[in-house]
Amino acid sequence: MKKRSIALTLATIIVSSFTLVSCGTKKEATDIVIIGAGGAGLAAAVQAKQAGAENIIVLEKMPMTGGNTNKATGGMNAAESTPQKNAGIEDSIETMIADTMKGGKNLNDPELVEVLANEAKDGIDWLIDLGADLNEVARAGGATNDRIHRPVGGAAVGPTIVKTLDSTAKELGVDIRTWNEVTEILTDKEGKVSGVKVKDKEDKEYVINSKAVVVAAGGFGANKEMIAKYREEIKDFATTNHPGATGDGIIMAEKLGAALTDIEQIQIHPTGVPELGLLITEGVRGDGAILVNKSGKRFYNELETRDNVAAAILKEEDGEAFLIFEDNVREGLHAIEEYVNAGVVVEAESVEALAEKIGVDGATLKTTIDEYNTAIDNQLDPLGRTSLVKKLNKGNFYAIKISPIIHHTMGGLKINTNTEVIDTNGNVIPGLFAAGEVTGGVHGANRLGGNAVADIIVFGRRAGTMAAEFVK
Numbered sequence: 001m002k003k004r005s006i007a008l009t010l011a012t013i014i015v016s017s018f019t020l021v022s023c024g025t026k027k028e029a030t031d032i033v034i035i036g037a038g039g040a041g042l043a044a045a046v047q048a049k050q051a052g053a054e055n056i057i058v059l060e061k062m063p064m065t066g067g068n069t070n071k072a073t074g075g076m077n078a079a080e081s082t083p084q085k086n087a088g089i090e091d092s093i094e095t096m097i098a099d100t101m102k103g104g105k106n107l108n109d110p111e112l113v114e115v116l117a118n119e120a121k122d123g124i125d126w127l128i129d130l131g132a133d134l135n136e137v138a139r140a141g142g143a144t145n146d147r148i149h150r151p152v153g154g155a156a157v158g159p160t161i162v163k164t165l166d167s168t169a170k171e172l173g174v175d176i177r178t179w180n181e182v183t184e185i186l187t188d189k190e191g192k193v194s195g196v197k198v199k200d201k202e203d204k205e206y207v208i209n210s211k212a213v214v215v216a217a218g219g220f221g222a223n224k225e226m227i228a229k230y231r232e233e234i235k236d237f238a239t240t241n242h243p244g245a246t247g248d249g250i251i252m253a254e255k256l257g258a259a260l261t262d263i264e265q266i267q268i269h270p271t272g273v274p275e276l277g278l279l280i281t282e283g284v285r286g287d288g289a290i291l292v293n294k295s296g297k298r299f300y301n302e303l304e305t306r307d308n309v310a311a312a313i314l315k316e317e318d319g320e321a322f323l324i325f326e327d328n329v330r331e332g333l334h335a336i337e338e339y340v341n342a343g344v345v346v347e348a349e350s351v352e353a354l355a356e357k358i359g360v361d362g363a364t365l366k367t368t369i370d371e372y373n374t375a376i377d378n379q380l381d382p383l384g385r386t387s388l389v390k391k392l393n394k395g396n397f398y399a400i401k402i403s404p405i406i407h408h409t410m411g412g413l414k415i416n417t418n419t420e421v422i423d424t425n426g427n428v429i430p431g432l433f434a435a436g437e438v439t440g441g442v443h444g445a446n447r448l449g450g451n452a453v454a455d456i457i458v459f460g461r462r463a464g465t466m467a468a469e470f471v472k
Contacts, residue, residue, distance in 0.1 A: 026206040030055040030175075031471045033196050033210040035182045035249055038067025039158070039453065040436025041216035042165035043460030044467070046130070048214075049172040051468035056174045057208060059198060061181035062244040065166050067218050068437065069456065071240060072158030073281035073335050074140055075150035076457065077450035078120035082128075083135050083149055091145040093117045100451060103142040103305045104410075104444020107262060112442045115417050116451070116458050123457035124149055132164040139286040139387045140449035142305040148450035154283060154333035157453060185213055185252050185432070193256075193431030211471040212431045214463045215421070216456075219409035219437035220247025221266070227406065230264040238274035239406040249438040253413050256432070257423040261440035262411035267447050270309035271323060272405025273344050280323060280339060280402055282306075282449040287333050288390030289325035290372055293317060296355060296364035298372065301383045307446040310404040322358055323400045324369070328390045330398065339400060346399045354397040369393075408447050411440035419463040433467050435459035 031053050034041045037060035045058050060067075078084070079096035096117040101108055124134055134149040134157070150157045169176060179201035186195045186207070195209040220226040221241035228235035239245075254260065271280040285291070285302040291309075293299050293316040300312035313321045330336045339345050348354035351369055355362035369392050375381040376388045413434045414422040421432040436456045443451060 027209065028206065029209045030057045031210065032056045032212045032214065032467045033208055034058045034214040034216055035196065036060060036067060036215070036217040036436075036438070037065035037176055037178070038216060038218055038436065039069035039072075039161055039165065039456035040460035040463070041214070042162065042169055043457050044214045044216055044435055044464035045169045045174045045176075046165055046172065047461040047464030048468045049169070049174060051465045053468035053471060058169070058174060058176045059180045059182050059196070060176065060178045061248070062242070063178050065176060065178065066158070066162040068242055068245055069158045069162050069453070071242060071279065072161070072453055073156040073279065074283050074449050075138065075148035075157045076120070076124065076134060076453035077140070077143070077147045077448065078124045078149055078454060079117060079147060081121040081124045081149065083124065083137050084146070087137055089137055089146050091147055095144050096120070096147065099142055099144055100448060101444070103446050103448040105446060106444065107265070108444035109261075109441035111417050115462070116442055116454055119458045120454040123454065123461065126461070127161060127164060127457065130164050130168050132160050138283060139303065140282050141285065141303045141309065142448040143450070148283070148286070150283070154287070154335055156335050156338070161453065182248070182252065185256060187256060191430065193429065212433065212467040214467050215249040215253055215413065215432065215434040215438050216436050216460065216463070217249030217438050218245045219412065220250065221245045221406050221409050223247045227266065230411075231266050234266065234268065234406060237268065237404070237406045238272065238277055240269060240272060240277055240279040241406065249434070250412050253421060253432065253434070256429055257425075258421050258429060258432075259414040259424045260411060261414040262444065263440060265410035265440070265443070265445050266406065267306060267408040267410060268310040268404040269407035270306055270313050270404050271402040272407070273400070274403055274405050276342060276344065277405070278339070278342060278344065279405065279407060280400055281335050283333055283335060284323055284325060284329065286387065288329045288392070289323045290368075290392070291321050292324055292360070292365065292368055293321050294360060296360035296368055298368055298383060301381070301385045303385055303387055305446050306449065313402070313404055320401060320403045322360070323402055324354075324365075324392065324397070326392050326394050326397045328392070328394045344400050348397055351397055354399055358399045358401070408452060409437060410443040410445070410447055412438045414441065415439050418466050419459055420466065431470060433463040435463040
């Protein structure tokens, strides 16, 4: 009896051990998992709910939602939109397609660009219906017409969109978990996506089984190793990206055999403040600011595409330049107050006083500004700028010293127009969708200002719709 008792006790201990091991990794189940709670991920979550999906979990490794979208300042491009029509602005989807392809040096996937341009106006209406203010329309570099939609007064567009989508998603019952990092995308023996492995705030691992996964984890602009792997010559540039933009989604999907496209296409934004990792929105130039070099002279069309403007600045002394503007511009663009608060704006009551403060020749800067004002009178700029809207003559003058900075990774996962991820053999990976900066093909060799926000909304919504249909 004693031996039997001991044997039973040992058996109980062994069984208990196996139970602890098998239960050590907690498992959950849901319909759709979305990796990343930036603009694309939140748009996908809201749209999936609206498309009938019941159970959605959004996993965000950072302590807050929004990702790089929180840093978006300029606006969202759309053609033939309701706000454009209300403002009497003539534009066309065909022109937006042409501008996007030209800006991307025709490396873009034409089918994705067509979707972007056709559905951006619907995305504007959708966001406005959800409560976002995108009713003001302005001009961005590389755009033929006024097309970039932003809050009235020129406030930063990103926080507006994140706040709108985050609150809507929560109202709809989406389970959003910050501090939860996806470490692996799981598949079954047939290669169909079956869920994800996750690490929570306490580094405890758990598994969520799901019928579909949407990768919306953003780009890799803050991952110096990945930058160096694809563009060695810019690895030491500062970045505007938030710390979580490390390419995790690309890396995890690659392990499943996902194909990459345009991965070496990394955008350098022309107007950054590297020591702060701060981007000065294109809206400052679009609303009337000019660029001058350290001699006080204009040297390039401020509203050319970002790659060309950045290249022109890098050729100037120390690879730096100054944005020059005055109260006409400041009063119409709320985002400038953020730069004032950040301490990067130099202010003076006259052009000559400003020149002295920034260390350029006052007479030269005065001549430069006078010539620019004359160009506005004649609507003819010797540097080819066509948006000549505001003279620099009203009153207090301002300068921001800028230089190019890593901003956007145009390449990433290869998708089709249904946002399905394509593998290296050209086949769809069943149940895997992707949207936003984690993907490639939309922007080609150079992204136009305003097209990133259009990208995350248009393809985020598409991914949500397609994932919801897939799980049905």
